[in-house]
Amino acid sequence: MSEKNRRKCPIAALCSVLGTLLLILVIALCVPMTVPKALGYIPYTVISGSMEPAISTGSLVYVRNVEPKEILAEDVIAYYGGRDQDAVVTHRVVENQISRREFITKGDANAANDMLPVSYHNLLGRVEASIPVLGYVAQLLTAREGKLVIISVIGVAVVLHLIAAIVNRQK
Numbered sequence: 001m002s003e004k005n006r007r008k009c010p011i012a013a014l015c016s017v018l019g020t021l022l023l024i025l026v027i028a029l030c031v032p033m034t035v036p037k038a039l040g041y042i043p044y045t046v047i048s049g050s051m052e053p054a055i056s057t058g059s060l061v062y063v064r065n066v067e068p069k070e071i072l073a074e075d076v077i078a079y080y081g082g083r084d085q086d087a088v089v090t091h092r093v094v095e096n097q098i099s100r101r102e103f104i105t106k107g108d109a110n111a112a113n114d115m116l117p118v119s120y121h122n123l124l125g126r127v128e129a130s131i132p133v134l135g136y137v138a139q140l141l142t143a144r145e146g147k148l149v150i151i152s153v154i155g156v157a158v159v160l161h162l163i164a165a166i167v168n169r170q171k
Contacts, residue, residue, distance in 0.1 A: 009167050009168060009171050011163075011164075011167055012163070012164040012165075012167040012168045012171070013164070015160040015161070015163045015164040015167070016160070016161060016164040018157075018160050019156075019157040019158070019159075019160030019161040019164065020157070020161075022153050022154075022156060022157035022160070023154070023157045025153070026150055026153055026154055026157075029137060029141060029150075030141070030150075032060065032131065032134055032138075033060075033138050033141070033142075036062050040064055040065070041062040041063060041064055041128060041129075042062070042063045042064075042065075042078075042124065042125065043060050043061065043062055043063075043138060044060070044061050044063060044078055044088050044090065044124075044135075045058070045059070045060055045061075045135030045136070045138055045139050046058065046059045046060075046061055046090055046130070046135055047135075048107075049109055050089075050090075050091065050107030050108070050109050050110055051076070051090055051091065051092070051107055051108050051109065052108065052109045053108070053109075054076070054092075054108050055076070055090060055108075055127070055130045056132050058132065058133050058134075058135045058136040059130045059131060059132045059133070059134065059135050060130065060131050060134035060135040060137075060138050061076075061078065061090055061127045061129070061130040061135075062127070062128050062129045062130070063078040063124055063125040063126065063127055063128065064125050064126055064128050065124070065125040066125055066126050068096070068098075068101070068103075068120040068123050069096075069098055070126075071093055071096050071103065071123075071126060072093065072096065073093055073094060073095055073096065074092060074093065075092070075093045075126050075127075076090060076091070076092050076093070076126070076127040077090070077091065077092075077093055077103065077105070077118075077123060077124075077125065077126055077127065078090045078123075078124040078125055078126075078127055079091075079103075079105075079118045079122045079123050079124055080122040080124065081114075081116070081118060081122060088124065089105075090127060091105040091106060091107050091114060092105060092106055092107070092108055093105055094106050094113055097117070100117070101119065101120040101121075102117040102118055102119050102120060103117060103118040103120075103123070104117055104118075105117075105118050
C-alpha cells in the first residue's frame with residue numbers, strides 16, 4: 001500500500017477524535033459519582049450554605065459509614081434530619097454524647113448549635129471529602145433529563161466512530 005492509501009481521511013479522523021472526546025467527557029463526568037460508591041463512599045449534594053465556607057453550596061460530599069462511637073467533635077457528619085426526615089443534613093459535630101446515643105451538631109455558618117440532637121439512628125456517616133460545584137453536576141446528570149443527555153452523547157460518539165470507520169473503509 002502506498003503512503004497515500006494508508007493515511008486516514010481528514011473527515012474520518014475528525015469524527016473519530018470527536019467521538020473519543022465525547023466518550024472521555026462522559027466518563028470524566030461519571031467517575032466522581034460511581035468509583036467512590038465502589039470504594040464504600042456515598043455521594044451527596046450540599047444544597048444549603050449552613051457549612052460555608054468549609055463546604056459550599058453545590059459541593060459533592062463523600063460520606064463513609066462509620067460506627068457512631070468513632071465520631072469525634074469537629075467531624076462533619078451526614079444524617080437524616082430537619083423537618084423532612086428524608087432530608088440529608090451535613091453539619092459539624094460539637095459533641096458526641098455516647099451515653100445518650102446522640103450528637104450535638106452545628107452548621108459552620110450558623111451562630112448556635114442545632115436545636116435538636118441527632119440520634120445515632122439517623123447517622124449516615126462521616127464526611128470524608130468534598131468537591132465544590134460537582135454536586136450541581138451530579139444533580140444534573142442524575143435527573144431524568146441528564147440521563148437522556150448522557151445516553152444521547154454516547155449515541156453521538158458511537159455514530160461518529162461508525163462514520164469514521166465507513167469513510168476509511170470506502171477510501
